[in-house]
Amino acid sequence: MLGFLTRKAACQGNRALGLEQGLRAIASRALSSSAKEMTVRDALNSALDEEMSADPKVFVMGEEVGEYQGAYKISKGLLEKYGPERVLDTPITEAGFAGIGVGAAYYGLRPVIEFMTFNFSMQAIDHIINSAAKSNYMSSGQISVPIVFRGPNGAAAGVGAQHSQCYAAWFGSCPGLKVLTPYSSEDARGLLKAAIRDPDPVVFLENELLYGESFPVSAEVLDSSFCLPIGKAKIEREGKDVTITAFSKMVGYALQAAEILAKDGISAEVINLRSIRPLDRTTINASVRKTNRLVTVEEGFPQHGVGAEICASVLEDSFEYLDAAVERISGADVPMPYAANLERMAVPQVEDIVRAAKRACYRSAATASLAATA
Template identity: 90%
Template sequence: MLGVIRNKNLLRPSFSAFRHLSSSAKQMTVRDALNSALDEEMSADPKVFLMGEEVGEYQGAYKISKGLLEKYGPERVLDTPITEAGFTGIGVGAAYYGLKPVVEFMTFNFSMQAIDHIINSAAKSNYMSAGQINVPIVFRGPNGAAAGVGAQHSHCYASWYGSCPGLKVLAPYSSEDARGLLKAAIRDPDPVVFLENELLYGESFPVSAEVLDSSFCLPIGKAKIEREGKDVTITAFSKMVGFALKAAETLEKEGISAEVINLRSIRPLDRATINASVRKTNRLVTVEEGFPQHGVGAEICASVIEESFGYLDAPVERIAGADVPMPYAANLERLAVPQIEDIVRAAKRACHRSVPMAATA
């Protein structure tokens, strides 16, 4: 069913100059950022506990929970049997009754076996009970495409969970995001779906002293402008933020100034930041790894057309994964997910600087 994937470090982008962090920043991997956030929140609140497959003695299938078993013991770092529906429901029930569980899915693909509890037991209870039963729980794990793992292990669930009222859905990109958003998710009184990316776990990002402070926390529902620009707005989340920043570098060389928005939060969606940016640049490119139909990009496009239609100087461009289950073959797989050159091309189209779409197909 599962092969634990070694991190392949496919990405080594070198665009740290664009990050708004102090120049003396330390480097930290996303894995360490997640691990330290879990550690600090468990240390701060004894009601917080981690459960899932291989989180304890194995130290996490991707080593996110490394060292936590030793520090907090098997009562708080709970190895579960392979029963997604069962242990996810148990996590939800524990949250009903006063604890703050963090449920790890070895990958979010496996959350399909437990989606009933995420949607029906967690997301809907506060409403159905008229506010009597709130559900402070975090569902976390790697989401979306990894590398070479085929269709059943390479599905982005951002738009699935993003469409459901009662859930908050976060997708960190950098170590700063991972730390700040995971700590916010654990402290939040509502169910949070926390979509990590396996290919980012081993990646290092600079982190400021502020980010390293145990009180650090990011607001849920706020996007971050990763790079300012004036000609075109590119929205992205998770791994695609790195691609968008790379694309922006290329575009800059060609005289196009791209503004890159790291969504951070899929739900609530920071419509204000997106629309303000589009009103400035008058052009929009959305990027995601998930499927195009009813996707995150579709929602962003709708928001911009509803709120900023008069400001658009070009049709909006949506870049998404191909509308097919993920193929295994490396060449097909590469074709199925957005690439940096796709973003560059779309941005240039939006800026009327390229040949018409038909010619590039």
């Protein structure tokens, strides 16, 4: 690390050359993505590669990110290309390497800290909240902390209670942090680049089950200058009868539900939140004012969740536009079970979203009878 710091100025002079070499490497690398599609894993990997090529202050640190190329291969090829001073393997000490990362960010570097799972970020919560998130405010803006904490978040498949929790609401409640939740390859590339370039600490919540998923990508997305704005949601599917908000893997479930609902004559608008903090209240409320109904979807616990915050925003800003009670879909209010059948019951499913949307539109048997007698 110290050697890297002393050579920082020299690296700046070679920045353009490094960027050109990096882009050539990305083009030639044997990835699992086709020319028109890209996996989320490759989207994250290419975003890291491009940002490291463009800015010598960017470095990666975490458990097994170097020699092993990351537990999920997100840092594949980076150690060979950038060396051990910019791709740092650490002991199993989240508090230790998170603290080192925050200190490096104080100095002006741009660390990308990988947690093998965000459940392990609880070991580093003091550095994330009390050191990274609060320093800019407590220093009257004199200290910036440009650091990214990234890794898989939420349920996977049979990994138990200690490896399955969703931390979007936890970190989303903390001033000083920005919290991003990519769904597609476009999200992963554009939001990770934005996170690395941002002057403030960013919590970047990925999903293990999405890493191998492929999504269509345009030439614009593949361009090295591509970057998405933080705090702006994306309308994945337009509709007129009910608004469905979701983030991360739940966006895919919401889109599947919308397809099913369409067969029953219900036009659902699906919003990919992308950003939990700041939350795009403008897009959400504009959609609800059009559809007059709201269903929120998340993997996290039902109490004090992201959906609860969205519902509060809509009740505060668009209450008079609602034609039905808001519906919240969340994970069960229990630690994640290990057994596959119980795990499925604890995580929102497509059919849960369909039922909630039908209730909001008075299409279920129970709500239809109530509406008829009202």
